[in-house]
Amino acid sequence: xxxxxxxxxxxxxxxxxxxxxxxxxxxxxxxxxxxxxxxxxxxxxxxxxxxxxxxxxxxxxxxxxxxxxxxxxxxxxxxxxxxxxxxxxxxxxxxxxxxxxxxxxxxxxxxxxxxxxxxxxxxxxxxxxxxxxxxxxxxxxxxxxxxxxxxxxxxxxxxxxxxxxxxxxxxxxxxxxxxxxxxxxxxxxxxxxxxxxxxxxxxxxxxxxxxx
Numbered sequence: 001x002x003x004x005x006x007x008x009x010x011x012x013x014x015x016x017x018x019x020x021x022x023x024x025x026x027x028x029x030x031x032x033x034x035x036x037x038x039x040x041x042x043x044x045x046x047x048x049x050x051x052x053x054x055x056x057x058x059x060x061x062x063x064x065x066x067x068x069x070x071x072x073x074x075x076x077x078x079x080x081x082x083x084x085x086x087x088x089x090x091x092x093x094x095x096x097x098x099x100x101x102x103x104x105x106x107x108x109x110x111x112x113x114x115x116x117x118x119x120x121x122x123x124x125x126x127x128x129x130x131x132x133x134x135x136x137x138x139x140x141x142x143x144x145x146x147x148x149x150x151x152x153x154x155x156x157x158x159x160x161x162x163x164x165x166x167x168x169x170x171x172x173x174x175x176x177x178x179x180x181x182x183x184x185x186x187x188x189x190x191x192x193x194x195x196x197x198x199x200x201x202x203x204x205x206x207x208x209x210x211x212x
Contacts, residue, residue, distance in 0.1 A: 076150065136170065
């Protein structure tokens with residue numbers, strides 16, 4: 001569905017602009033068809049749309065609404081970035097291209113988030129940086145999460161997870177850890193928290209009951 005149709009049909013005016021992930025069988029990201037290699041290219045398309053231009057360059061007859069948007073960022077750096085400073089450089093470029101906020105990849109170590117925000121601010125990133133959180137739900141995630149999302153499991157959490165005898169215990173541990181994460185984040189005055197809900201809806205409901 002093209003941007004004008006999205007706006008007209010369901011009233012969406014704010015977007016989270018993501019390049020997307022590489023296919024599991026591919027060593028690196030390859031866009032489909034005329035797709036983009038980088039999120040900034042998609043940002044530029046949205047910017048053109050906001051100025052009244054379709055993808056093919058044709059001028060719109062009228063502009064009834066424009067889109068605002070946010071982008072992704074990575075407290076433990078994107079897997080394709082050579083280092084964290086390069087990753088933050090591109091976050092700043094996303095801001096300069098028009099991003100109004102950034103949502104982080106999921107993480108389990110608040111210290112890494114706070115350090116990332118501090119480095120981003122020193123580099124000139126001024127937009128809100130919203131923490132992305134997902135409760136630890138299964139014992140298998142102890143090895144799956146770092147591999148899939150390129151994030152670390154804190155030593156304390158890993159030790160507690162090893163004590164869990166089944167997934168039910170692991171799920172409860174994930175809720176407890178997430179609650180403490182969120183309380184610490186909220187104590188630092190974060191603008192909001194983004195919850196990744198796939199496979200964790202019930203856990204997030206319980207977390208929300210305890211923190212709000």
